[in-house]
Amino acid sequence: MVYFSRKLARLQIANKITMALDQKDLELVERIVYKNGDDIAVSIARSFERLEERTDAMESRIYSRMADVEVTTEGSRQDILEAIASLK
Secondary structure, eight states: OHHHHHHHHHHHHHHTOOOOOOHHHHHHHHHHHHHHHHHHHHHHHHHHHHHHHHHHHHHHHHHHHHHHHHHHHHHHHHHHHHHHHHHO
């Protein structure tokens, strides 16, 4: 519906003509939106599925990087403790 109103607004701007919609025009638009409603819902659902997959992948990468940082930090901690012990 938003797409249609934007297109209509562009038409009005491009032609500098304002046309009123008749009841039959509105009913035609409603039928088109109703027929395409399922397609739109499926498209939105697929978009959310892709978004969820990407979020899961990002979360996995973050946990992997956090584990790498933890390992590196633990190694550095051990090196510092050994250096301190050797100074004593």
